[in-house]
Amino acid sequence: MRPPEPLPNEPVLPVTRFLPPAPSEMRHFEPEPAHEAVRPRSSPGQTEFGSLRLSGASAPEYRSPQSHHGPPRPDVGPEPLVTGRQPVPAPEASPDAVLIRRTMAEVAHIADKVTSYFYALLFVRHPELRPLFPAAMDAQRDRLLKALLTAAEHIDNTEVLVAYLQNLGRGHRKYGTRPEHYPAVGECLIGSLGRYASAVWDAETEAAWVRTYTTISQVMIDAAAADELRAPAWWFAEVVSHDLRTPDVAVVTLRPDQPYPFLAGQYTSLETPWWPRIWRHYSFASAPRSDGLLTLHVKAVPAGWVSNALVHRARPGDVIRLGPPSGSMTVDHTTDSGLLCLGGGTGIAPIKALVEDVAEHGERRPVEVFYGARTDHDLYDIDTMLRLQRSHPWLSVRPVVDRRAHLQLPDAVREYGPWNEYDAYLSGPPGMIRSAVDALRDIGIPSDRIRHDSVEELVTTGD
Numbered sequence: 001m002r003p004p005e006p007l008p009n010e011p012v013l014p015v016t017r018f019l020p021p022a023p024s025e026m027r028h029f030e031p032e033p034a035h036e037a038v039r040p041r042s043s044p045g046q047t048e049f050g051s052l053r054l055s056g057a058s059a060p061e062y063r064s065p066q067s068h069h070g071p072p073r074p075d076v077g078p079e080p081l082v083t084g085r086q087p088v089p090a091p092e093a094s095p096d097a098v099l100i101r102r103t104m105a106e107v108a109h110i111a112d113k114v115t116s117y118f119y120a121l122l123f124v125r126h127p128e129l130r131p132l133f134p135a136a137m138d139a140q141r142d143r144l145l146k147a148l149l150t151a152a153e154h155i156d157n158t159e160v161l162v163a164y165l166q167n168l169g170r171g172h173r174k175y176g177t178r179p180e181h182y183p184a185v186g187e188c189l190i191g192s193l194g195r196y197a198s199a200v201w202d203a204e205t206e207a208a209w210v211r212t213y214t215t216i217s218q219v220m221i222d223a224a225a226a227d228e229l230r231a232p233a234w235w236f237a238e239v240v241s242h243d244l245r246t247p248d249v250a251v252v253t254l255r256p257d258q259p260y261p262f263l264a265g266q267y268t269s270l271e272t273p274w275w276p277r278i279w280r281h282y283s284f285a286s287a288p289r290s291d292g293l294l295t296l297h298v299k300a301v302p303a304g305w306v307s308n309a310l311v312h313r314a315r316p317g318d319v320i321r322l323g324p325p326s327g328s329m330t331v332d333h334t335t336d337s338g339l340l341c342l343g344g345g346t347g348i349a350p351i352k353a354l355v356e357d358v359a360e361h362g363e364r365r366p367v368e369v370f371y372g373a374r375t376d377h378d379l380y381d382i383d384t385m386l387r388l389q390r391s392h393p394w395l396s397v398r399p400v401v402d403r404r405a406h407l408q409l410p411d412a413v414r415e416y417g418p419w420n421e422y423d424a425y426l427s428g429p430p431g432m433i434r435s436a437v438d439a440l441r442d443i444g445i446p447s448d449r450i451r452h453d454s455v456e457e458l459v460t461t462g463d
């Protein structure tokens, strides 16, 4: 918990002024000279930006509001930008990308200073934006800036980038972010970079950042505008049951105030009434149910704000807020390959949802679940998994307890197989995911057949 550093008492660099981009169709940009405002112009189907072309961008698909035309179709969130499946770098970086990367290299070792200064600038120049952010700006507050810098760095990697930014733009609706807020953030980002990368900063570099930031924000703004037509910015959900399975793991069942479309394997973001504007991710522990209820498995981590509130404080009748579903660890029903699932700790929750999903589709593809935990006691959902195994001949569930077998999940997987006809699904602490990815690659499973949520984000949850 640390407040943003006070604004340094020195003159602030002049920064580029942005015109607020309007929510609209995808736009066409032309290269702009430095220090000139960026004026998006309309052109459907593609966002083009000087030498940068967001080829994955397509005109937003405007869907009818949910309530009017049948059940809404859930989105499969994009693969997060930093995952086990790294995008292939573009063969030759565009001129803007070269300048962006040069800035990044310059500030890499002082990223925390850039972040603090960025927020200080933002809140001093635009105090009206402060209430959108949590009261305490803790260590995770660098996610906005990290994402921006990572997106800028991957600006040539357009397909992955556009999907990531569209998801991010939709997810920002729950914060109350409006199109007119984007220029403020852009000014402060560029003000902060200009200050800390002064050794390489010049008009050309600034122009590259203006173009890049405008492209990034336009994709987010357009995705949010399209989403406004079909989904709420957030859902209220009432806790309808709370089952403490171990002293620190609770199974929490929620009733959303309106239909919440999602796919098995996805996760939600959640805000409790006790920690306003602090959002954390939790995976759905069931495939979508006919009664519309949602179930989460939550483990209270030491000194964790949201997880302790959910495990030790939440009771039936409490109302929380949910953001939109996200994540691409979903079952591909167009193939009949087997599923090799590794769930560690509460990572078993989305794995259970995947098993239910396969069962509901009536497919008889093999599903092999390895359920890892530190002790027998931590296998809090083994009974449910064994019950599922008894009902489905295509399912096998193998508990792997570290302390008993001195064996970790990935080692156990190596002992079985062969896995060449399987897609792998991994869920659990980041350390487990990393070692599982290594182990699976070692035994010949190609990276594009290994699915898991963003390790980068999971890192904040510790091992």
Ligand SMILES: Cc1cc2nc3c(=O)[nH]c(=O)nc-3n(C[C@H](O)[C@H](O)[C@H](O)COP(=O)(O)OP(=O)(O)OC[C@H]3O[C@@H](n4cnc5c(N)ncnc54)[C@H](O)[C@@H]3O)c2cc1C
Pocket (backbone or CB within 6 Å): 267, 280, 281, 282, 283, 284, 296, 297, 298, 299, 300, 301, 302, 303, 304, 305, 306, 307, 308, 346, 347, 349, 453, 454, 457, 458, 460, 461, 462, 463
């Ligand atoms: C895609 C995704 C899906 C997730 N799904 C689930 C889920 O289904 N169930 C679930 O319980 N969690 C899940 N998480 C983790 C969850 O989002 C929170 O990070 C977690 O509940 C901790 O939040 P907090 O506010 O309680 O802790 P914070 O207040 O964020 O953390 C407090 C302190 O505890 C440390 N800490 C965090 N996690 C641990 C840990 N495991 N052990 C020791 N120290 C730790 C932090 O580094 C920090 O110093 C998921 C995360 C992601 C990214």
Ligand code: HEM
Pocket (backbone or CB within 6 Å): 129, 132, 133, 134, 140, 141, 143, 144, 145, 147, 148, 151, 168, 171, 172, 175, 177, 178, 181, 182, 183, 185, 216, 217, 220, 279
């Ligand atoms: C290109 C522009 C932007 C990028 C890339 C970006 C990225 C991010 C990311 C990655 C997060 C972390 C949580 C999440 O995944 O949702 C975040 C959080 C947040 N962003 Fe943005 N953001 C941008 C613009 C904005 C703007 C214009 C606002 C409005 C002021 C805003 C407000 C917030 C708030 C309030 C949070 C949550 C608070 C927090 O956890 O720090 N963002 N942003």
